[in-house]
Amino acid sequence: MSGGKKRSWRCLLLRIGYAGFDVGVLLAVLLLAFLLYIHLYGGLMLSRHPEKLILQESSQITASDGTVLRRIPLPESGYRITAQLDEMPQLLIDTFLAVEDRRFYSHQGLDYRGMARAFLNNTVRMKISEGGSSITQQLARGLYLDRGQNLLRKLNEASIAVALEKRLSKKEILQLYLNQIYMGQGQYGVQTAAERYFGVSNLKDLDIWQIAALAATPKGPSLYNPAEHSELSTKRRELVLRIMHQQGLITYEQMAAAMKRSYQPPAAVKAEVAGASYIDASLQEAVRITGKSREELQTGGYTIVTGMNIGAQRAMEQTFSRAEFFPPDGQDRQVEAAMVMIDHRTGEVAALMGGRNPSTGSLNRAVIDARQPGSAFKPIIVYGPALESGRYSPDSLLQDRKNAFGTYSPANLNGVYRGQVSMRMALQQSINAPAVWLLKQVGISYARGFAAKLGLAMASADNHLPIALGGLHTGFSPLKMAQAYSVFANRGILNEAHMVRSISDNQGRVLYTHVSLPQQVISLNTAESLTMMLRQAVNEGTGKRARLNIPVAGKTGTTQLDLPGVSSKANRDLWFAGFASHYTAAVWIGFDRTDKDNYMTAGNGVAAALFAQVIGKALGGG
The missing domain is CATH 3.40.710.10 (DD-peptidase/beta-lactamase superfamily)
Incomplete structure (x- = not known):
């Protein structure tokens, strides 16, 4: 090979090397920027909006005999009753983990295997149709982000998830998730959904098939909640029951028995009284008593017990x-x-x-x-x-x-x-x-x-x-x-x-009792x-x-x-x-x-x- 050709090849290799170096530097800078963004954005969001970590909860107003007169809707026109993690059956918790995030306790907010699988499937389909989101990411999305699907939003979701894992314990994240998640028909959280769909107030009274139905719902709340599209809900519930069996959460006999159960909505309790004026006056009185705003009273999970006599109100x-x-x-x-x-x-x-x-x-x-x-x-x-x-x-x-x-x-x-x-x-x-x-x-x-x-x-x-x-x-x-x-x-x-007999918070602590x-x-x-x-x-x-x-x-x-x-x-x-x-x-x-x-x-x-x-x-x- 002549000297001229050797010099030509050497120059080409040098140019390729310089270009590769430039690309490497650029990728390193982009990676650093990505890591910096992931590290900073989520922490900034949590610092700016600490109130997001305190879930709004529907307050309720009752008559003197305990009859619920009204459960007050949240600003997003839904209802939420929160529950502590220890109030939930372990099978419910384990089933949600098995369905939504099996590696919840081993990752730090991002399930990289799940994300890689979702990335591959989205690439093949040429659209974002699968999220691969961990429970922490789902919580981040529900608390801080809209329902859109784009790359920046996914990046923000990942950043907030990482920040949540740094700020909260796994137990706190899981409890927030199970109370925040949308369950269809305006119901937020498993406690509210259990009452709405099954008439069950004590979550530990849920049957296996009911737990499966609840865990089946978040995938598509409007499609899979038990009260609507019963065939789709049943198919999704059967899939969840198989997962429960595969993960060793239930026996084959329990799975087979649960699959035979058909959904029957709880008997509708017809409101005997409306009490609109009474309830408005009671809230006005509660504002004066507590010094809290009307919005705070309505969304703080309070129980306001009134002196309303159902028979007298009905007669009126x-x-x-x-x-x-x-x-x-x-x-x-x-x-x-x-x-x-x-x-x-x-x-x-x-x-x-x-x-x-x-x-x-x-x-x-x-x-x-x-x-x-x-x-x-x-x-x-x-x-x-x-x-x-x-x-x-x-x-x-x-x-x-x-x-x-x-x-x-x-x-x-x-x-x-x-x-x-x-x-x-x-x-x-x-x-x-x-x-x-x-x-x-x-x-x-x-x-x-x-x-x-x-x-x-x-x-x-x-x-x-x-x-x-x-x-x-x-x-x-x-x-x-x-x-x-x-x-x-x-x-x-x-x-x-007076109308207000007592006011208690969502933990059952009595804040006010009328003293005659x-x-x-x-x-x-x-x-x-x-x-x-x-x-x-x-x-x-x-x-x-x-x-x-x-x-x-x-x-x-x-x-x-x-x-x-x-x-x-x-x-x-x-x-x-x-x-x-x-x-x-x-x-x-x-x-x-x-x-x-x-x-x-x-x-x-x-x-x-x-x-x-x-x-x-x-x-x-x-």
């Missing part, structure tokens, strides 16, 4: 669903109503409706101080204070004349004035003039103080005589009116009206005298339609519309507040906005009849 909802118990609707609006029933022995709200067709988040008329109570306010602001003062009794004679108090001149509805009338008769027939005269004698300041003891504090704008007839600047809610009347029913003792602090706020004699007069008002007076086959005490109330060009019989608000047995209740009926096209001509007997219907049903009368 059934009655509210029947149009015949309400006045006719207006021209363009439905007449509305609200009602609160309290067990005056404890102060627990037994039932509550904030509207005729309430829904979650809708206007809750039962707890809004927005309605003038009319004559239902007379026992609170006139007759109660007069009796409490010791200067008057039910038989005291009151002035019944057409009087003017400055510019204010109250009138009796029928235009009849008797000169004088007993207190019991004035209350029984709801006569206006004696009530205003008596308030003047007792003193507005003293009367307002009496009402405040019942939980009805008034604004400074209400410092005038029209309050004798319930003419208030703002008004009160049915909840507050029911609490005030409960003092009369409970021998002068006030038990604070009964207070004797008015005298026994005043309470008994008012009760006697209020029974006469029902038996012989304006509240006749509230009568039952047991003693009922109560008072009607009406506020008139008083608009030019509208009938003088037009009413704005209809009330009845009263008590029977151990229940005190207040009913309001009216329009959200009353005007010339939307008003009532019915009298307050409608509210009294609604009271009787609900209380009668709640006490077992039909």
Whole structure:
């Protein structure tokens, strides 16, 4: 070979060597960058979002007997109940490991054999159709990433998985995974899925075939969950059972027996009550009690036990669903109503409706101080204070004349004035003039103080005589009116009206328990005298339609519309507040906005009849 050719070959080899060196350096740099990215990205994500490692859990609200009224959905519109690893049967854990990640305890977040197999299969198919993801990678994806399929996302997934393995123990990772994983139909985690698909609350009560069905689901939650596509679910479950047998988790006989089982969904528990208004009010109360935000209470896995009596709430909802118990609707609006029933022995709200067709988040008329109570306010602001003062009794004679108090001149509805009338008769027939005269004698300041003891504090704008007839600047809610009347029913003792009985966290630790602090706020004699007069008002007076086959005490109330060009019989608000047995209740009926096209001509007997219907049903009368 000539010298020229030798030099040519030498140059070529040198160029190849230099190029190879450059490529090697480039690959080394890329590898270093890859390793640096893997090392840094995941750790950065975990540091920036520590909250991701605390799973949101659906809180639940229960009635007094433990009936679950509502399990609150998570922001992603799903449900999760978490479980500790030691609450799960070992077979469930081992089956998920056998199906999803057999080398879970031997790798550090990345199963390289699984990844290599997936890479080969994806290359052959020319698309990313297989992930080869370890349980840690699946957890990383579920907590931090979207559901897309691309190389950068897989790289991020791997980086976060490595960071998770450094930050958490294997037990912590596995527990997070089994509680985080999506199981179809809006169910997250094995505990939620077990309850939804099998009606099993204690995971250790799961049968082998049920465990297999759960482990079969994550591969395709919408395809393989037991409640949908039963044939696909059964085939996938049989595959899992074979894996369980191959891995020595179950015997052949157990596998064969489990394969014969067919899925039957748990009996659907039909919700007897909706309780939308009650639940909203309970959450509002829980926020005030705990200082936690509403979102935190809804997604922290709390159990809020309320004082709701299922029978009483059912009676109220059934009655509210029947149009015949309400006045006719207006021209363009439905007449509305609200009602609160309290067990005056404890102060627990037994039932509550904030509207005729309430829904979650809708206007809750039962707890809004927005309605003038009319004559239902007379026992609170006139007759109660007069009796409490010791200067008057039910038989005291009151002035019944057409009087003017400055510019204010109250009138009796029928235009009849008797000169004088007993207190019991004035209350029984709801006569206006004696009530205003008596308030003047007792003193507005003293009367307002009496009402405040019942939980009805008034604004400074209400410092005038029209309050004798319930003419208030703002008004009160049915909840507050029911609490005030409960003092009369409970021998002068006030038990604070409340819905929340207790609050516990997802570990069962009790964070709050209501402690009843009964207070004797008015005298026994005043309470008994008012009760006697209020029974006469029902038996012989304006509240006749509230009568039952047991003693009922109560008072009607009406506020008139008083608009030019509208009938003088037009009413704005209809009330009845009263008590029977151990229940005190207040009913309001009216329009959200009353005007010339939307008003009532019915009298307050409608509210009294609604009271009787609900209380009668709640006490077992039909």
